[in-house]
Amino acid sequence: MTNERGPFPPPVDVRGRGFPSRAALGDVQRWIDARSAPPAPESVPLAEAAGRVLTAALVAPGDWPPADRAARDGVAVASADTLGAGSYNPVPLLNAVAVSAGDPLPAGTDAVLPVEAVQMDAGLKEALGSVAPGEGVERRGDGLRAGAVLLEAGRVLRPQDLGLLAALGVGEVPVAARPRVRILLVGGPRSGPEALGAMLAALVARDGGVAELVGPLPADRGALAAALAAPGADLLLLAGRSGVGEDDVAPLALADAGTLVAHGVAMRPGDSAGIGLAAGMPALLLPGEPMAGFAAYELLAGRAVRRSAGHDPALPHRRIEAPTTRKLVSEIGCVDLYRVRFTADGAVEPVASPALPGLAGAVRADGFVLIPAESEGFPAGSSVTVQCFDGTRA
């Protein structure tokens, strides 16, 4: 059990009492990295492989092209036959074969004249220009040598990668399976967890997982514990009822279903998040307040999804350094997340304080700035790092 718990003291029931202390965000992230399922390889056809992560390096099965061939449409010739040819000095071609790009070179030819440099005269082809040996020809192995590493393990497959693999006759590739992320939504319309469903599913998909939404479930300790222990998932997110109210039974349900490792994380928003294990699977408690749930996904759950999907567990956002127009205040010992937007001149201004609930600020924002636990914040004019939301062009 010591091993499972990491550096965290045994959690207590915080209902009606509040958190005696909160775990350091870095400690919780390290626990998540260590406990998330490693990527599981599966083989998928090329048509489904875009954006997936290779689990093994791919090596060229042979030289490419496999033999010398025409690099363009034209007329294959023996280059020596074209010596001295020009538009005022047509030279008859005895061995001249029309070829299309990709055709093997006919015997006795070593270059391809462009069609514009060939004219027909009474059924005979004449060169209107000269070519050097190898001109217009793609040599065996010009593109790739047999055994060369085409793509390294960890590569996120791009469209052109699929094209190259198809050209080489590769039909399937070994990629990380998408982790199955079960999202249990807890509680009713009052505190908002039902607002989390579509958002969390979209975040899971962004990070390479497959979301399964369950609920909304009632805030019933026994029912939640049973739902947590059900098989068929690689990661469990229990969203809602993680706070200090009487019906905040999510931490108790996780303890019943396995181990509640830590409850309360030194971050704002999202400080009622927690971590644990249910039936051996990592399980995360996300606050039901939508902005707190969003922050806890970004800083905690997303790491687990990305790691299991074969991606870098770090935040996936594009980062931009820019000066802040205003002071960003933070509490020592707590990581604060400021929603920010870019001004017309490329500076950064806060949209909402870390304490403001609701997603309206995150919708208006272009991204967020994290203030480390050891910092009291940044004065106006200092350079900060913005984690840009998808599609932001600054």
Add this chain to the structure above:
Amino acid sequence: MTNERGPFPPPVDVRGRGFPSRAALGDVQRWIDARSAPPAPESVPLAEAAGRVLTAALVAPGDWPPADRAARDGVAVASADTLGAGSYNPVPLLNAVAVSAGDPLPAGTDAVLPVEAVQMDAGLKEALGSVAPGEGVERRGDGLRAGAVLLEAGRVLRPQDLGLLAALGVGEVPVAARPRVRILLVGGPRSGPEALGAMLAALVARDGGVAELVGPLPADRGALAAALAAPGADLLLLAGRSGVGEDDVAPLALADAGTLVAHGVAMRPGDSAGIGLAAGMPALLLPGEPMAGFAAYELLAGRAVRRSAGHDPALPHRRIEAPTTRKLVSEIGCVDLYRVRFTADGAVEPVASPALPGLAGAVRADGFVLIPAESEGFPAGSSVTVQCFDGTRA
């Protein structure tokens, strides 16, 4: 017909002769922008809306929150009752109600004490700290005012947008329908169009379209013309057999199915690309050589897909300015595409010349640099703009 043709002279049969001239890339792009189907709105549930493009602005249906409510778990109190309270001076609370974040404020209360600031003494609640009026309370309309624009038309929906909309009770949103892009693959294993299928489908998906792959089809003029004229697509891509060889019948088939507007574009790779209309639909000829097909997709077809999907038709790549380590040579009158990679110190070096066929260079590259038609190229050390492939971190 003049209107359909734009500024382009009537194309000629280039087989065995070569291109008498090539259309300017900018003219072809303008024709594509003008002829692509505009975004068609459709209504989709929130669960399917991530990454889709809004076709109309969304307005807040009411204030959010709809009434004053607890912003945190705690005890709702009349703030005046807590005056002077402290840990050494507990003050009895007569009107004190435990609340969870999101609960409406009970009558007679105007603030929420954190649970840590309340102790029970013989069944009576006592305040261990004071609160100001409104502390721990989210006021009606704090997040949003009724009628405020939540999201502008053209917004690419983010996960948090879905969360906000769900919290406001919005279940469906008007977004641009995904354009149906039919990709007709022409020709056999010799020249490579079969390598284009998975790549083009992935590019279409990246740009917001739905790809339908047809073929490989034989290089038969009549069969291709019939395939082009079939209904059910918003955009046609005819990939392969666009060159100057005898069996390069794609341009002729497009002329038969409607109008061949221009054949031959002043770009490398991809100079045998073309544009036209088949049964009133825009149709693009893409070269079958995989790198040329890739370039023609990026610079031509992608514009049509993105515009019909509601996106900015410009290239979707992240752009980075960096100095080139080597001279990049280009022909006046032709847009040249150099595949490039970043060096360890953030400079740009070419991976392949525009003339080199095959996708191996595009796979090794981090992105590409375009050299405008009016430029002879860039000397070593000059700053160039790299269009970065997805996932590139420079």
